[in-house]
Amino acid sequence: MQNFDVVVIGSGPGGYVAAIRSAQLGFKTAVIEREALGGVCLNVGCIPSKAMITATHMLHRAQHDFKTMGLNIKGGIDVDMKTLVKWKQSVCDKMSGGVNQLLKGNTVTILKGEATFKTTKELTLKSASGTDTVTAKHFIIATGSRPIEIPGFPFDEKDICSSTGALNFDEIPKRVVAIGGGYIGLEITSYLRKLGSEVIVVEAQNSLLAGVVDPECAQVVTRKAEKAGIQFKFGAKAKGQKKTKDGYEVTVEINGKDEVIKCDKILVTVGRRPNGDQANLKGVGIAVDERGFVKVDAQRRTNIPHIFAIGDICGQPMLAHKASHEGVMVPEIISGINRVYDAKTVPAVVFTDPEIASAGMTEAECKAKGFNDLLISKFPFAANGRAVSMMETDGFVKMIADKKTHVLLGVHIVGPEASNLISEAALAIEMGARLEDVALTIHPHPTLGETMMEAAEATLGHAIHIIQKPLTGAKSAHA
Structure with missing residues (x-):
């Protein structure tokens, strides 16, 4: 039998973060993982997909844009798929290895195997070496989600x-x-x-x-x-x-x-479904809703006070960075710090071509929340010097603000590096920033980030680098 202060089940972007923070706070901590450290995100999700997207984006640019720039490649570009997949896997292995080092460096005990609740204070751990019992004062469930399988299309992961x-x-x-x-x-x-x-x-x-x-x-x-x-x-x-x-x-x-x-x-x-039907959660009395999500309060505490749940398993949005945020929060709550989950926004990114990123509310969501008088405008990447020099001019930055207060309610970006630009919007919304706060912040030139400043100016009614019709009720940022 192994005894701990905190046991984290699952080592994805929620679980490994929770384990590290628990250890940093002085708790004797273990993390249990049945597959690879880093979970779905690092091994078969976020990271490998971005590696493949990056590689093929480069390929596409070489095939379609290089000639326009005067960069002539003699002959075609041969894609060695096996080498590409091998390179992608090397990226995942580096990330997973990094998680391993971080856990060990923070004196977290790594337990490999399948965890099942025997009681609310005891787990059964099955591994290649046999069966063990693990007990803890506190448990953090971070067992994530899995792809939804539909009738008639059983996964074989080959065809x-x-x-x-x-x-x-x-x-x-x-x-x-x-x-x-x-x-x-x-x-x-x-x-x-x-x-x-x-x-x-x-x-x-x-x-x-x-x-x-x-x-x-x-x-x-x-x-x-x-x-x-x-x-x-x-x-x-x-x-x-x-x-x-x-x-x-x-x-x-x-x-x-x-x-x-x-x-x-x-x-x-x-889509994906939460793994609420695993680890005998219901069997020991942990409340799970009809969709498979573990029910939690604002502190991510389940109906059993010493058991918490974070990440995909406890509800939308099912995003890695939301899980990591909860992974820091819950150990601090266990240590006695008075915290709750109260993020104003969880930014989201879709790594399509071009990328889409958003923070805050859409126009429909604003109106549903009672914000009926809005300022809305867009600034196109086609009017941004850096985007033009990159030959990536599709898309825009769109801002939505309350017309009465000019408080920023939503930012929606489609275009080059939207994934990197959205963090400024998330910070602005989290801080309760007004359009003027963004418009009057000097942004470096020539950068894609200038589109944020210009979009704020456009929403106020006086963008410099696009011709605008005067917006009703528009005021100067300096007024």
Whole structure:
């Protein structure tokens, strides 16, 4: 039997952070992991997908933009898929190895195996070396989520794949059908299209990322994806698949009629479900809702006071950085610090081409919260010198503010490096900044970051680098 002050179950971006903070606060801490340190994010999610997206973005630029710049490559560029996947894996291994070093450096005990609650104070740990018992004064559940599997499309991760299999292809697939036009499906199909795969996306909604991102941002991505050759079938439902001698036939229902699509690989990305049905959580009385999320309060405490839950397992948004934030918070609460989860915004990024990033509320969400009098404007990347010099001018920065107070309510970016630009917006919203705070902050030139300042000026009604019609009720930032 092993005894600890804090035991963290799961070593993803929530779990390993929680374990490190617990140890820093002086608790005897263990983290349990059944697969690879770093969890889904570092090994089969965020990190490997960004590696593949980065590589194929470079490939696309070399094939399409270099000649315009006068950079002529003699002959074509050969893609060695096995080497590309090997390089991607090396990135994951470095990150996972870094987590291992951080945990050991902070004197966290790493336990490999499958954890199951025996009682609310005791776990059974099954590993290759046998079965052990682990007890703790406090438990932090950070067991994450898994891809949703739909009827008729069982994952084999070779031909019918979740995101995990789609990041490990040995060779470039000729024809891919992606079921689900959410952010995971769009990120993966974007990289596959740049490698030369024919891609058809089957989406049940009538638009991409409906209810997930600002609709105008989604339109920019949809147009560019269609221009790149990705086909979208909206209002479509995948009914089944059949193996043939040269691949698969996927039956899709569109407007009440069946259509058959031939392909080599099937990608299923219809979302993720929390692992609330694992580790015998319900069996020891931990409250889990009908969707599989562990019920928690604002301190991420479950109905059993010494057991907490963080990350995907305890609710939306199912994002790594939200999990990490909770991973720092919960050990501090255990130590006696009076904290609650009260973030004004959790920024979100979709690594499509171009990227989409958002912080705060959309226009629809603002109105639902009672903000009916709004200032809204956009500043295009086409008017930004740095974006022009990069040959990446698609998209814009859009700002939404309360017309009465000028307090920033939402920022939505579609364009180059949106993922890096959104942090300024998140900080502004967290601090309760007004449009004037952003507009009067001197931004360095020439940078993409200037678009934030210019968008604030545009929302106030007096952008310098675009011609605007006067906005009703617009005031100078200096007034």
